[in-house]
Amino acid sequence: MPKQTRATRRAAKKAAKKGVGAPKKEAGAGKEAAPLPGAAAAGAGTEATDDPDQKRRARSVARQHQAAQVKRDRSGKTRPQTATVRENRSALLVMILTLGLLIATVAVTGGLIASSMRTRPVTLAAPLHIYPVAATVPGQCQAGTQGISWPTATGPTCYVLTQGIAIRRVADLRLQRSKAKGAYDVALTLRTTDRKAFADLTRAMVGKDLAFVVRDRLVTVPRVEMPISDGKVVITGTNSKGDADKLLRELKGK
Secondary structure, eight states: OOOOOHHHHHHHHHHHHHHHHHHHHHHHHHHHHSOOHHHHHHHHHHHHHTOHHHHHHHHHHHHHHHHHHHHHHHHHHHHHHHHHHHHHHHHHHHHHHHHHHHHHHHHHHHHHHHHHHOOOOEEEEEEEEEEEEEEEEESSOOTTOSEEEEEETTEEEEEEEOOOEEEEEEEEEEEEEOSSTTOEEEEEEEOHHHHHHHHHHHHHTTTSBEEEEETTEEEEOOBOOSOOOSOEEEEOOOOSHHHHHHHHHHHHTO
């Protein structure tokens, strides 16, 4: 048997190593050619997910779920707001109705008050004469003197009179309580036609006396404190309700 050299042995070892490695590679190839069942199932699942139709369907379902959730959320938020709006509308409607009833009540009440205060013009049965008093003289008036005699606490007194005005029709005429306890006055409201004349007369007689005469009877002689331009005239000097009623009847003719 021929003697092997060191080079020959090395070559033999290399050849032996190569021969051993080849079967290992083939075995490895055989394993790759027969994949495990788990791996095959995993691959099938991946292929199903990558299907475009399934992806579209999945996205459509997801969008539907999301839209339903948004609708539920909005519905939950809208319901309390709608209830609040309805309550506010109901309260506002009640307030408007109450205010309308109040306004109607005030209007009716005001109309009734105005109607009760409205009176028809009164034509006096005996004119009310209002004269400026030029002088007062103790005793009876002498013949030819333009004046009127009337008893006073100090005795008969002659009131010398000058040209005045005559009131024949008034807008209102009534009896009222006087500021003095237990006394009554006759209040009358002049018409527009006589209001200016009376205002001019009182303006000229500030600080002086005016004589109110009905049927040649001196009713009162008040001192003019200020001009009276509103046409409101109060005839004082009647100490009792009976005296005031008598004067009122004389003026009305009843």
